[in-house]
Amino acid sequence: MSLNPVLSFGRKELQLNEDPESQEFRAILSKVFRSYFRSRISEAVRKSLHEKARSGRWVGRVPFGYLKDAQGKLIPSDQVSVVREAFTLYRGGQSLAQIAEQLNKGGLRTQNGMAFSYRAVYRMLRNPVYRGSVSIRGTEYPDSHTPIVSKRLWNAVVAIHRSRASR
Known part of the structure; x- marks a missing residue:
């Protein structure tokens, strides 16, 4: 029919x-x-x-240094010191490759179990999630969760990256 x-x-x-x-x-x-x-x-x-994002809930793969709680919000994990160290080393003048090498020598791995590469370190240092913000398609939601690095350290790393990129 x-x-x-x-x-x-x-x-x-x-x-x-x-x-x-x-x-x-x-x-x-x-x-x-x-x-x-x-x-x-x-x-x-x-x-x-x-x-x-507006309500502080995380969508997607949880970034290194964070865990997701029962409500879907990011909370710092026991790897917070590693993230802070990466930011501090970069501010201190080390290159992305040097930081990756140092993290790997310490036996650390990325969220998907891979060795750190300079690109993984680059993504970490450029990710606004570490200063407590979430960015969704160009819209930023500040203070959506506990930051791992201070705004001062974040801004210093961004300034260094810009100065190195303009060379």
Whole structure:
């Protein structure tokens, strides 16, 4: 049994059956509906991410140095001293590679169990989560959780990074 709906457009009616014109129209309608629902779902996800960030709940992989509590909020872990050390070493003049090497020599690993690379250290030093902020698609939510590094240390590291990048 096949359904052949009739679409009414004012005085004009279109019977959808198996002819090529109907099939083409069905394909066009299908694309329109998929696009519409995809945009609705995307908007709902976007709103949910922003709402979670606003309320201090974390979404995604938990950053090194933090744990997630039962409410989904970030809390400092026992690796806080490692994060602070990485920031302090960078402020003291060490390179990203030197810091990675030092962390690896201490037997430390990233959240996914890998050795630290200079890129992993770079991402750590540039991640606003360590100063207590969450950034979702360009919108920053400050003071959403306990920071691991002070704003002063964060700002010093950012300034050093900018000066090294401009060379």
